Amino acid sequence: MTRSVMWFRRDLRTVDQPALAAAARTGQVVPLFVLDPALLGSAGTVRRDRLLASLRALDAACSGALVVRTGDPVAVVPALAAELGAAAVHVTGEPSPYGRRRDAKVREALHAKHIDWAVTGTPYAVGPGRVTKADGTPYRVFTPFSRAWRDHGWHSPARDVRVRWARGVDTEPLPGDGPTAASPGSPDERVGYPAGQAAARQRWQQFRDDALAGYDTGRDRPDLDGTSRMSVYLKFGEVHPRTLLADLVRPGRSMSAAEQRYVTELCWREFYADVLWHQPGSAWADLHPIAMDYAEPDYAEPDADFDRWQAGRTGFPMVDAGMRQLAAQGWMHNRLRMITASFLVKHLHVWWPHGARHFLNLLADGDIASNNHGWQWVAGTGTDAAPYFRIFNPVTQGKRFDPSGDYVRRWIPELAHLAGAAAHEPWKHPDGYSGGYPERMLDLAEQRQEALRRYQNR
Numbered sequence: 001m002t003r004s005v006m007w008f009r010r011d012l013r014t015v016d017q018p019a020l021a022a023a024a025r026t027g028q029v030v031p032l033f034v035l036d037p038a039l040l041g042s043a044g045t046v047r048r049d050r051l052l053a054s055l056r057a058l059d060a061a062c063s064g065a066l067v068v069r070t071g072d073p074v075a076v077v078p079a080l081a082a083e084l085g086a087a088a089v090h091v092t093g094e095p096s097p098y099g100r101r102r103d104a105k106v107r108e109a110l111h112a113k114h115i116d117w118a119v120t121g122t123p124y125a126v127g128p129g130r131v132t133k134a135d136g137t138p139y140r141v142f143t144p145f146s147r148a149w150r151d152h153g154w155h156s157p158a159r160d161v162r163v164r165w166a167r168g169v170d171t172e173p174l175p176g177d178g179p180t181a182a183s184p185g186s187p188d189e190r191v192g193y194p195a196g197q198a199a200a201r202q203r204w205q206q207f208r209d210d211a212l213a214g215y216d217t218g219r220d221r222p223d224l225d226g227t228s229r230m231s232v233y234l235k236f237g238e239v240h241p242r243t244l245l246a247d248l249v250r251p252g253r254s255m256s257a258a259e260q261r262y263v264t265e266l267c268w269r270e271f272y273a274d275v276l277w278h279q280p281g282s283a284w285a286d287l288h289p290i291a292m293d294y295a296e297p298d299y300a301e302p303d304a305d306f307d308r309w310q311a312g313r314t315g316f317p318m319v320d321a322g323m324r325q326l327a328a329q330g331w332m333h334n335r336l337r338m339i340t341a342s343f344l345v346k347h348l349h350v351w352w353p354h355g356a357r358h359f360l361n362l363l364a365d366g367d368i369a370s371n372n373h374g375w376q377w378v379a380g381t382g383t384d385a386a387p388y389f390r391i392f393n394p395v396t397q398g399k400r401f402d403p404s405g406d407y408v409r410r411w412i413p414e415l416a417h418l419a420g421a422a423a424h425e426p427w428k429h430p431d432g433y434s435g436g437y438p439e440r441m442l443d444l445a446e447q448r449q450e451a452l453r454r455y456q457n458r
């Protein structure tokens with residue numbers, strides 16, 4: 001019987017999975033995941049553990065047939081496919097710069113062994129590079145892109161197929177496998193929600209039924225459970241955006257303002273992937289340098305101040321709560337990502353890639369396109385960027401978006417004794433520092449002026 005390899009990467013699911021369906025139509029399927037040291041090396045423990053939990057869930061969905069190998073996929077995949085006598089290697093297309101380079105080499109090595117390389121779909125509703133202006137050039141601004149993206153449309157979710165899994169292929173144990181390893185369905189305390197396609201579906205349904213109606217206002221409140229928490233599931237491909245969109249965008253169905261807002265947020269993910277597709281260099285270089293003279297960069301080098309930011313000890317409760325949540329859970333609310341990133345770039349004057357790298361290492365949903373372009377948005381160097389003179393004040397932001405102070409108290413036990421919004425301004429209370437919370441490391445107004453001076457000098 002014909003055998004093919006289904007090489008899973010950012011698509012760790014068996015439902016709504018067109019690449020797997022394509023493999024299954026040809027005969028027996030060997031499900032493969034390669035632990036690539038080049039990718040795992042930069043992943044912090046939370047993301048690494050989350051990946052392993054996702055792989056356990058995927059293995060269960062593949063009836064225990066998942067084959068795991070460690071090494072450079074350029075060597076591992078062709079060698080395994082040849083050893084198994086596979087006719088083809090099936091994948092979901094990978095549009096990131098690293099993935100494109102890697103896949104080109106794997107395809108070439110397979111070709112030399114007369115093994116087919118079959119690409120079906122991407123991790124996006126509309127594949128990056130597909131939406132262009134009438135003259136074929138890419139969109140540089142979000143709103144027209146989002147209109148064209150909706151006009152372009154996307155496929156309905158793929159039908160389930162019966163897969164004949166190949167058994168008996170040697171596999172490596174997953175790191176940490178054994179009696180202490182978390183089971184795929186158990187709640188993952190650190191990331192907040194359990195791994196796997198079933199858990200993704202469950203969380204989506206819960207959000208859709210309980211919180212989506214209030215999303216257009218609730219999405220800005222880190223003290224509430226007002227966002228979908230789909231980012232980690234989307235990162236690992238435990239759910240495809242098409243599956244979520246199918247619940248909201250249907251012919252003849254009108255969407256509420258909150259639903260439209262949610263679709264727009266999913267579109268930001270697609271837009272950033274599209275920008276990266278057209279300009280792979282934008283991962284680490286400014287898309288729009290603000291008349292910046294790189295011969296004389298006007299940025300501070302990461303130093304002890306950077307360490308205080310990373311550790312959540314700046315003395316500004318909203319910044320510190322966000323950074324501590326990031327370290328503990330590998331996730332942060334969007335509002336906190338903006339506030340903490342702005343503090344680093346505009347109050348500590350550190351170049352955004354230093355912060356972006358730290359986020360990427362720690363975030364369970366760490367995604368080069370959304371993260372690095374999100375940082376560029378904050379720094380004022382990206383597409384649709386916040387203008388350079390918009391500088392978030394973390395205290396004002398805290399009082400506005402965490403009015404009860406619940407969010408900061410959850411992450412900063414040293415402020416537990418301050419009731420309500422008082423937790424945002426310990427310096428205003430005689431016993432504000434009695435819990436051992438650090439004093440403010442800088443003067444916000446002074447550093448705001450300094451940021452403006454640096455930006456204007458460029």
Ligand SMILES: Cc1cc2nc3c(=O)[nH]c(=O)nc-3n(C[C@H](O)[C@H](O)[C@H](O)COP(=O)(O)OP(=O)(O)OC[C@H]3O[C@@H](n4cnc5c(N)ncnc54)[C@H](O)[C@@H]3O)c2cc1C
Nearest residue numbers: 227228229230231265266268269334337366367370371374
């Ligand atoms: C500095 C910075 C870094 C970021 N890094 C990442 C990252 O590494 N990975 C990541 O997935 N998102 C990143 N984001 C975007 C956003 O913060 C997260 O997607 C969101 O907080 C995830 O929570 P959620 O799934 O509950 O979001 P929801 O509000 O429920 O949104 C639904 C989905 O829409 C997409 N989305 C929402 N907002 C954005 C956005 N601004 N840009 C791109 N996609 C968006 C995500 O896929 C998200 O899961 C970053 C934003 C900033 C400002």
